[in-house]
Amino acid sequence: MGSVHWQDQDTSNCSIGRTWDIMGKPWVLLILREVFRGLHRFDDIRRHLGISEPVLSRRLHGLVEEGVLERRPYRTPGNRTRDEYHLTEAGLELFPLLVALKAWGDRHLAGPEGPATVHEHQGCGRPVVLELRCTADHRLEGVEGVEARSGPAARALARE
Amino acid sequence: MGSVHWQDQDTSNCSIGRTWDIMGKPWVLLILREVFRGLHRFDDIRRHLGISEPVLSRRLHGLVEEGVLERRPYRTPGNRTRDEYHLTEAGLELFPLLVALKAWGDRHLAGPEGPATVHEHQGCGRPVVLELRCTADHRLEGVEGVEARSGPAARALARE
DNA sequence: CGGTATCCTGAAAGATACTG
DNA sequence: CAGTATCTTTCAGGATACCG
Numbered sequence: 001m002g003s004v005h006w007q008d009q010d011t012s013n014c015s016i017g018r019t020w021d022i023m024g025k026p027w028v029l030l031i032l033r034e035v036f037r038g039l040h041r042f043d044d045i046r047r048h049l050g051i052s053e054p055v056l057s058r059r060l061h062g063l064v065e066e067g068v069l070e071r072r073p074y075r076t077p078g079n080r081t082r083d084e085y086h087l088t089e090a091g092l093e094l095f096p097l098l099v100a101l102k103a104w105g106d107r108h109l110a111g112p113e114g115p116a117t118v119h120e121h122q123g124c125g126r127p128v129v130l131e132l133r134c135t136a137d138h139r140l141e142g143v144e145g146v147e148a149r150s151g152p153a154a155r156a157l158a159r160e
Numbered sequence: 161m162g163s164v165h166w167q168d169q170d171t172s173n174c175s176i177g178r179t180w181d182i183m184g185k186p187w188v189l190l191i192l193r194e195v196f197r198g199l200h201r202f203d204d205i206r207r208h209l210g211i212s213e214p215v216l217s218r219r220l221h222g223l224v225e226e227g228v229l230e231r232r233p234y235r236t237p238g239n240r241t242r243d244e245y246h247l248t249e250a251g252l253e254l255f256p257l258l259v260a261l262k263a264w265g266d267r268h269l270a271g272p273e274g275p276a277t278v279h280e281h282q283g284c285g286r287p288v289v290l291e292l293r294c295t296a297d298h299r300l301e302g303v304e305g306v307e308a309r310s311g312p313a314a315r316a317l318a319r320e
Numbered sequence: 321c322g323g324t325a326t327c328c329t330g331a332a333a334g335a336t337a338c339t340g
Numbered sequence: 341c342a343g344t345a346t347c348t349t350t351c352a353g354g355a356t357a358c359c360g
Contacts, residue, residue: 014276015265016193016258022269023261024184026353033176037308042322052354057323067268080360082322090268095303096290097264098176100257101183105175108227108250109182113313116173121294122307128300130256131291134281140288143255147282148197153273186333202342212334217343240340242342324359333351339344 013153022066023097027051027059032091033098035069040084060085068094099130173313182226183257187211187219192251193258195229200244220245228254259290 023029027049034045046056063069068091071083087094099119106115119128132140140146183189187209194205206216223229228251231243247254259279266275279288292300300306 013271014193015262015270017190017265018269019261019265020189024186024189026184029180029184030177033174036303046322053323054325054355055353058352076321079321092303093264093267095306096292097257097260099292100260100290101179102175104254104257105177105179107253109178110175111173111313115175115311116313117175118309118311120307120309121296121298121300122305124294124296124298126294126296126298128292128294128306130260131293132256132259132288133291134284134286134288136281136284136286138281138284138286140281143196143252145282146255146288147280149278149280151275151278153271153276155276206342213343214335214345215333218332236341239341322360324357326355326357328355329353331350331352333349335346335348337344337346340342 013155022062022068023094025059025062027055028063029098029101031056031059031063032068032087032094035085035087035091036095036098040072040086041082042085045085063091067091096130099128103130182222182228183254185219185222187215188223189258189261191216191219191223192228192247192254195245195247195251196255196258200232200246201242202245205245223251227251256290259288263290 023032030049031045031051034048039045039048042056042060045051046053049056060069064071064085067088069085070088070091072086073081074084075081102115102117102119120126121128132142132146134140183192190209191205191211194208199205199208202216202220205211206213209216220229224231224245227248229245230248232246233241234244235241262275262277262279280286281288292302292306294300
């Protein structure tokens with residue numbers, strides 16, 4: 001069978017689209033930002049974001065189901081145990097996504113004062129940046145130099 | 161008190177929120193994915209995504225306005241000139257964002273066949289990856305080792 | 321405090337028809 | 341081909357009330 005022409009590929013099975021199906025819902029990325037910042041409890045997140053309870057509840061459930069967050073029981077003295085929401089291994093791997101979002105915003109949308117938060121390498125104290133490189137350790141300056149090719153799961157686009 | 165619609169919330173002080181205000185709208189990232197893939201014309205994008213014309217039109221206008229895309233006139237023989245949509249400098253800088261999205265999806269949501277597209281370093285042929293490092297060139301393995309601190313534009317959270 | 325159930329509402333996606 | 345205008349409809353977020 002002939003190879004699929006690159007522009008006729010069906011993108012519905014694309015990883016960007018799939019990830020987007022989870023992360024693209026309203027509030028999700030903002031919720032994750034708060035969890036990365038160290039907020040783990042329902043009401044803390046709710047108050048910081050100004051999100052309504054039902055939506056926050058729904059989103060947290062969804063993220064637990066997707067394996068991005070996990071419940072972790074805790075109890076404050078005198079109260080029954082409750083659940084905190086923490087990032088799973090998979091969730092922690094979303095950090096670059098947030099960094100990418102933040103980096104672009106810092107560069108193109110920041111106010112005159114600069115960013116509200118900075119990420120530093122602990123100990124070293126230098127700013128953290130995202131870098132594109134290949135596995136042979138060549139640094140890439142941007143999209144030029146990158147070639148997109150059909151992968152194993154490429155499918156042809158259905159004709160109309 | 162006037163309620164704040166979720167898209168009008170005060171994200172003005174956070175780069176993630178600001179970027180999200182643009183990129184978080186439905187279809188936007190998928191549209192950009194197509195443009196990065198080399199699709200530049202209205203109908204091509206429309207057919208590949210299955211998006212409705214009014215929405216595509218609105219999104220393209222928005223992205224032009226935000227400085228992410230620019231119109232570039234072209235003409236096919238015998239027809240009047242039309243516009244293609246191309247990434248601006250700022251738009252090209254969104255590439256890491258798409259890579260981050262794709263990388264996470266490849267790792268956590270891919271089917272058994274693997275990814276539908278692969279990005280390679282041109283010439284070298286090795287896969288392209290996104291790496292977190294600090295400006296002193298220390299490679300970071302993830303969020304551990306990253307310290308988030310208040311930046312110049314930090315503001316206190318308004319009391320309720 | 322940490323949610324769930326219900327209802328209401330509005331924004332925005334899609335279908336369709338039309339235009340240059 | 342590249343859109344715009346209009347209309348309909350759906351869906352999801354917010355308010356509110358309530359429960360363990």
